[in-house]
Amino acid sequence: MATSAAGSAQWWGRLQEGTGRATLQELGKNGPVLVALSEVYAKAMGEELRALAAVASEALLVGGVEEIPGIQRVPADAGLRHALGGTLTSLNVRMAASWLQHCEDGQLTSPATSGSWKKWAASESRPEQHNRKPMTDDEVITFVRQQTASQPGISRTRLLRQLRAEGRACEQSRFANLYIKTVGQS
Template identity: 30%
Template sequence: MSQATAMEHELHVVVTCANRKRHPVPQNLRLQGIRHKQLGARFDTWIRQLSTSQAEEVSADQLYGGEHWQVARTLGQHAAAGGRTAATWVCSAGYGLVPITAPLRPYAATFTFGHPDSVGGTAESVQRWWDHQSNWQGPVAGSPRSLASLAAQAPGAHLLVVLSAMYLRACARDLAALAEHLGQSEQLTIISVGGSAPRELREFVLPADGHLQTVVGGTLGALNVRLAARLLQTAPNTPPNRQAFADGLSQLRLQAGQRPVFQRTPMTDEQIRAFILERVTEHSTHTAMLRQLRSSGLACEQRRFAQLFAATVRSR
């Protein structure tokens, strides 16, 4: 997307990519296969493999799958229903910041800790990986490669950033730099349910929580984008600033009921490992498998499950 195109939109929506792909991922485009311990060397190898792969490219909106993505890819339409012109961007651990129309090869990389294809295991490492992505040309020549450069190209536009907690942390430094390019702080709105936002970004984050699932429906994994879809249609034909979105959220909160409390059976580490080994496939993620476990009436804390999942997959 060129600079002129970026400036044509009054709103830019940035969404988390999806781990699920609708096209087969080649083995050499799985980050777990790169054994370099030094982050810079891993990144250079990753980009070389992305750039030389013979895998067929597909536009980002057609690459990803799952409930989250089925909603995310329609956010531009929801904005239009609210009388707004919007461009959608994807925050990808494999490619960095790309427009939703960017040609991408199927890949496996994530900012989520504990996953076999994770880019790193600390906040610092995932932020450094995003910095490297921002300095790479990427798949679309001339397209902004960081959130800060997107804001610099379109200083009068509003940005609605809809990211999971881990992806928000990976982009935290970039978002802090983005804020410096805005004419008004109200131009930036962040939706990120399910984690604690970095301190420097908290003023931009809407006070949304899991209770809103009772209003917008769907699973918790798609709550961020479902909230964005609903808010994009509120107060039509008004500037899409943080106050307008906050007012819309207040209305949704009035409608929210109590989420059901589930009584689940705790499990030992050995029981959890056995559960994972019985069901794991090459495409499994710890988040999807944790949902399976909990839907079976069993209990495990998310971080503990992620650690056990990673250790179990490595030892297979």
């Protein structure tokens, strides 16, 4: 695991070596390119994104970390999660899919597409505010035991949603670990 931007870039470069896949720059020479990236991946791929910007006639970055001249960027907007569903981890991908639905004129980055997206996003974005009560590991384990006993077969994801709907807080990966510790892999 890389611990710096330079280390992340080196990791990305090595990961791409020998894959036989086209680079973003090669793709950009052949037509429109849409890229959905987290901040971490955008930092690791900074050099490749700048190379794309130098050749692409039309490029869109959903998420990312910074503006890159030559690439239109749509910053991640957690406020759209209620409209698009899912977790924050995959929000950029769902935003990209929604962007494509707003391509009214068949152009990825046209003023019409951008305008349609901005109008929709402005009407749908709702800041998330959670006043949930943090829980200890023991409290989470007790919750999992009680709920799985009363609702056999309930999924881990649905159980976490239920916990949060009750105004209690637990980070997703911590909940997953405690769930597995309590009921095992399922």
